[in-house]
Amino acid sequence: MLSKKMTALILILVLVIAVMGCSNNSGNSMDSKSAKNQDSAAGPGKISLAKKYDIKWFQWGPRDVHPDDAIIKYMNEKFNVNIKVERILAKEYLKNLELRIAAGDMPDLFRYSLSTGAHVYNQLQEDGFLMNFTEYAEKYDLKALKAYMDKPGTEEFREENGVFQLPSRKAGVIPNVIVVRQDWLDQLGLKKPTTMDEFKSMLKAFKDNKMGGTNTVPLTFALGSNAFMGLSTGFTRVNNWGKVDGKWMFEPVMPQYKSFLQFARELYGEGLVDREVFTSNEAQAKAKFITGVSGVMVAPTERYVALEKDLAESNKNAKLSLIIPMPKGPAGDTGRVDSSNTEPIVVIKKGRDEDFLARVAAIIDYTHSEEGIKMLNYGIEGVHYTMENGKMVKTALYDRDIIPSLGHLTAMTTDYSFAAMDVEGALKENVDYSLKSGVAPPFTALSYGATKDLMPSIEKKQTEWSINFVTGAKDINTNWDQYVKEMNDVGLSKLTAAVEQNRKKWGK
Template sequence: MLKRKNMALILVAALFTIAACSSDGGTGSSGDTGKKDGGTDKKKKLEVSVSILDRGQVASDEGTYESNRTTKYINEKSGINVKWVPVVRTESTKKLNTLIAAGEAPDLMWEFGRDYMSTLKDQGAIQPIDDYIEKYSTSYKSYLKAHPELKPYTQFDGKTYIATSARGIDAIANHGMWIRQDWLDKLGLKAPTTMDELLTVMRAFKEKDPDGNGKNDTLGAAFNFNYTGIIQAMYAAHSGLWYLENDKMVKGNFTDRYMDVLALLKTAFDEGLVDKEYITDKNYQKERQLFVTGKAGVYMASWNISPEYRELKQNVPDSKLVPLEPVSTKYGKFGLFQEPPANKLIVFNKNMKDPEAAVKLLDWMVEKNWFDVRFGQEGVHYKLVNGVPQAIDADKNKKETIYAPEYAVLDQWSPKPEDFPIMAAQDAISQDYAKVQGESLKVAMKNKFRRDIPFNPTFPELSETATSFTPLAEEIETKVITGGSQYNAQWGIEQLRKEWKRLGGDNVDKLAQQWYEKNVKGK
C-alpha cells in the first residue's frame, strides 16, 4: 500500500513539474501562456472537460455530478483542473449530440457503444489521437502495448480515435437470471435447464401459491430493462447484433430464431406469467417492487443485484435467492449478454483546446490512481485485506462512493469471485450476498455469449435506416406480445422483414456484407 501511495505522490510531483515548464522550449505549445521571463516561465495549469453519466446517484449533501468529494480528489491529486459535464444516462447520446451541435461539448466524451463513436467520427466531431499519445503519454502508451486485444475497438480507418482500458471480468459479465430456491424446494421442483422447463416452473410459481399466503398474487418472473435481451440471448437472436448465417451477415431480429423470441414473450404475457403492465412500466420500478416484496420467482436482470437482494432479504428474511444459468432452446445453449473487452470508449472533441491535459489525465488515471477514485479513502471507505478493498461501512459507501467508479474513466479493476466476501461490509446480509455474488459471476461467465463478429458494422446508410426502423419494430413487437391471436410471431417476423426492406434494408444488408468482407473476414 505504501508503494502505491508513494507512486501516486511521485506522479503528482511529476505533473506539477510538467505544469511549471514549457513543453516545447517556449514556442507557445498547448496550454502555454507564452509569457517568458528568464528562468521563471510559468505555464497555466492543465485544464480539461470530461463527460460523466448522471445516474442520479449523488446525494444532495454530497454535492452534484459536477462537484463532489470524488471530483475534488481528482483535481487535488492529479494537478489537473477537470470540469465534469453530466449527461443523463438514459439520454446520454442525445445530450452529447446537442452539446456538439451547440459547440459546447466537453473535451473528452465517453460512452460504451462503438457504434456511437463511429457516428461521431463520420460527422467529423472527434479527431485521431495517435500523435497525442505518442507526444504526451507515458503510462497509457505502455498500457496499450500490454493490451493489444483493445486495438480493434479503438481504431477507424487505421487511425486511433478511441482511448480505453480493458474490462475486468465483473464488467464483462452483464445480464443475469436469479431464481427463488426456496420456492423450488417448496413446490418440489428442480432448477430449469431448458426453455420448456423454465416455462413450467414459471407457471408453477404463478399458480401454486409458493409464498403460502393463500392468495393468487405471485408471478413467474419479474425483470428490469434486460428482459428482452435475456430472452434474445438464450435464442442467439439479439436484436442489436449481426450474426453470420452461412457466412452471410444477418441482423438479429431477422433471423428465424427471432420468431421464437417473439413467441416466448407473447406466451409469458398471454398466460400472465409476467405482470402485463410492464409494457408501460418504462423505468421498471413496479417490476422491481414485485421482486423485492417476494411476489416473483425468477428475476431477469443483471448478474450483480446487490440492492435488490438486500431489500428482498429485509422484506422476506427466509427467501433463498440463487443465480440461474441460461437455459437451452432447440438451437442449443448460449450465454447471456457479455460485454466486449474494451471498457469505456473515450474520444477527443475535434475542438478541444488542450490535448496535452487530456492525455495527462488518462496517464494519471491508468496508473494506480484509479483505485482511490473508484473506492474512496483508505481508512474511511475501505481497508485493504490481502490487497483487496474491504468496505468499512456499507451505508456510508452507498452514499459517498456509489457514484465514484465511473469517474475513473480508465481503470484496471478486475476482482475474482473469492474477493467479494472480503470486499463486502461485515453485516450479515452483505456477507450472505457476497458469497452468492461470487457464484453469480461464475454462472454469468460459464456459458459464452454468442457474438459472431467483434463489433457491429458502422456506416451512414445503416444508421439512417436503423433510426427509422427502430420505432416501427417496437410497435410491431408490442402488437405481437399484447395483441392476442391476431398478431402471432410469424406475422411479426414477416412485418419486421417487410418494413426493413421498405426502408432500403436490402442495400444496407449488401453494405453490411461488404463491410464484413473488408473489416472482419480473414483478419
C-alpha cells in the same frame, strides 16, 4: 416528416450555433496556486495545472456518485479540477444525450452506446467536434493513453487520422443475472428451473399462487425490453449476429428467432412477464421487485448486491438466489455477454481552450494508467480498503463509493475488467459459468462501415414489430415474412452486405 438528411442538417446547425454561443462551457475555472504538481511535465509539452476547471462528465449507471466521493475528491485535487459527474439510467441516457446536444448543453466527456448511439459519434466526429486522442497523446507524451489505444482488438475504434473514441473494457464474460425469490420457491416446494419450459412453469406457479399478491408480476427486467429480448440467445445461440448457411445474419431475422418470439408472446400473453416491459425504467422495475410484487428480476450483475440489501431492509424474511446456469432453450443454456471492448467515451473539443483540453487528456491518461485503473476498480488503499495478510479488507467507504462488479462509476470509461471478475459467492459462480457458456457479439457495430447510419431505422423497425409480436397485436406466423421484408427495406439488406464485405476484408 423531415427527411433524414434535413434532420441531420438541423442537428449540425444547432450544434454549431450552440458551441459558438457557449464558447468554453468550463468558464467557472479559476487560478489556483495550491494545485499539486502545478506545472507537471508530460513529455514534449507541459500540462499546466495552475488554472482550475469544471469538467462535466456524463455517464449512465446504477447509482449517483456520492457528494463526498473520495475518488472524485482525489482526482479533483490531483488535477486541480472540479469533476461534475452526472448520472442517468441507461434506458433514458441516449434520448437525454441527444436533447442536450441539440440544446447546446454538451458535456465535456461522455459515453455513447455502440448499439444505439453510433450516429451521435458519427455526426460529431465528421463535424470536427471531438478530441483526437492520438494528437494529445503525442503532443504531451501520455504513455498510458498511447498504450491503451494500441491494445489488440481496438482496431475498429481507430480512424485513418487518429482516435476520437476510447472504448471501455470489461471482463467480457458477465451476463445479466436472473435473481429469484428463493423463499417463494421454498414455499411452493419448487426447484430452480433448468429449462425454458420449467422457467415458464415457475413463473406460472408464482402467478397462480399470488405469491406477490393479487397483482403478482412474476418476471420483470431492470433494463426493460432489451433484457427481455436478450433471452433469445437460448433459442438462437448467437448474440446480435450469427451465421446461417455460412452467411452472416442479423439475429432478429434468423429463423430461430421466430421461435423465441413465440415463447416471449406466451409469457406476455399469459401475464407471466411485466406488462410494462416495453415502457418501464429500471427504477420502476426495481420497485416491483423490492416491494414483493415480482418474484424474478433479470438485472446487470452489479445490481445484485444492492437488490439483496434493499430487499432485506423491506422484508427480513425474503431470500434471494441466482438461477445458474441459464435455463436451457432449444440452443442450450447460453447467456449473452458483452464484448471486451465496448461503449466508448468521447471528449468535446470545439469551443474548449487548449489548456482545458490538455487537462482532460491528462486525466484520461491517468485513468488508463496502472495506478488509475486500480483505483477506479477497487478504490484508494487506506480509504476504501486495507491490506491484511495479503488480503483486501474493505471499509464502509468502499460500499459507498464502489459498485460491486463495476468499481467506481467512472471506471466504466476505462478498464473495469478487474472489478467485474473480483466477486464472490453466487456472483463468482455466475462468472465461472459465463466463461464456459457466455456468447459475446462476434464484432462491434463499427463493423457496419458506412452503413452504420442505417442502424437507428433498423432498430426502430425491429422494436415496432417486436412490440406487436409479443403483445399479440400481430400474429408471428402470418406476418413474419412482412416483418423481414420491412427490416430489409429500411436498410438491413444493405447492412448485412456491408458486414459480409468488411469481415472478408479483415479476413474474419
